[in-house]
Amino acid sequence: MRLTTKGRYAVTAMLDLALHADNGPISLAGISKRQEISLSYLEQLFSKLRQNDLVSSVRGPGGGYRLSRSSDEIFVAQIVDAVNESIDATNCGGTGSCRNGEICLTHHLWCDLSDQIHDFLSGISLASLVARKDIQEVSERLDKEEALQKAEADSMQRISASSLG
Amino acid sequence: MRLTTKGRYAVTAMLDLALHADNGPISLAGISKRQEISLSYLEQLFSKLRQNDLVSSVRGPGGGYRLSRSSDEIFVAQIVDAVNESIDATNCGGTGSCRNGEICLTHHLWCDLSDQIHDFLSGISLASLVARKDIQEVSERLDKEEALQKAEADSMQRISASSLG
């Protein structure tokens, strides 16, 4: 079973995209700042997300990423599947060759667990996450934080520009 | 989320114990043969299982391990918890310090998932696994295989003994 920072980052980034869907294409730089995820790492993740047709990209200045479809048609399971190889809880990858070519004692149990997890995450759309109050609160906090940092950066630049001029 | 061969092996071994509960203490050597798990590795796992009071040990010849309570009072979640550090799906270990000391955007989602998995595995006792037909069939296959190998080994020893005498 593989559910690590990789899958979590991917879902977080996609949720960020869904939350800011109204602002046109969203740059990875923005996501990187808001969610504190390394930009290069995000690029790797979004490469896979694009290959799996979950996002589409716009190049050039003002560019960024967009969800490839409506947020109620994108589910957490799809995102995790896209960046992790599988969300399979078995050791054999579901093939049933876990003990010397045949199934092991606990094969069926892990199959059941896999189904359970998959069903759960398949039922959660980005739209349903966006609608959650606890998530909206966190999102607002991060947006404010980013705006604050941007204001600081701008003011620094103004000072530096005025000292030059 | 950590669910790897380690946790799977532990559950498999405990299930083996439950299936052979009538035969007195079960040696790790036997489990190792039947389930094809390295003996040294099993020893490490059982050290943790013992610390978590899931099994009790009997030393000396004829010794081995026993379930520390009835198989309907031991649940899969407890076993996985005992050998893995946690079955937590969050990155922060549930503390909510996932993004710079505060919670990240997807914290609540991973908490929900953790609960989901934990509830599922907490509801499955060793007894309920032992009762499953598909598991009984696998178990019979492994027992036969072991008996066959033992018979072969014995016959080899007889030949070797007779050639010596």
Next chain:
DNA sequence: TATATACCCTACCATTACAGTCAGGATTAC
């Protein structure tokens, strides 16, 4: 047309964990 912004891609690397080995002990039935 120059330039800055942003996506895109490949190779590389440090750390960590897993899965397993090895070597030696301690305990106890026979």
Next chain:
DNA sequence: GTAATCCTGACTGTAATGGTAGGGTATATA
């Protein structure tokens, strides 16, 4: 006493994760 068994700790190869580095390529805007 000897063999079977549990018990413990140190060690190791491999693979994955999480991340860095350094190049590209496309395109909006001045």
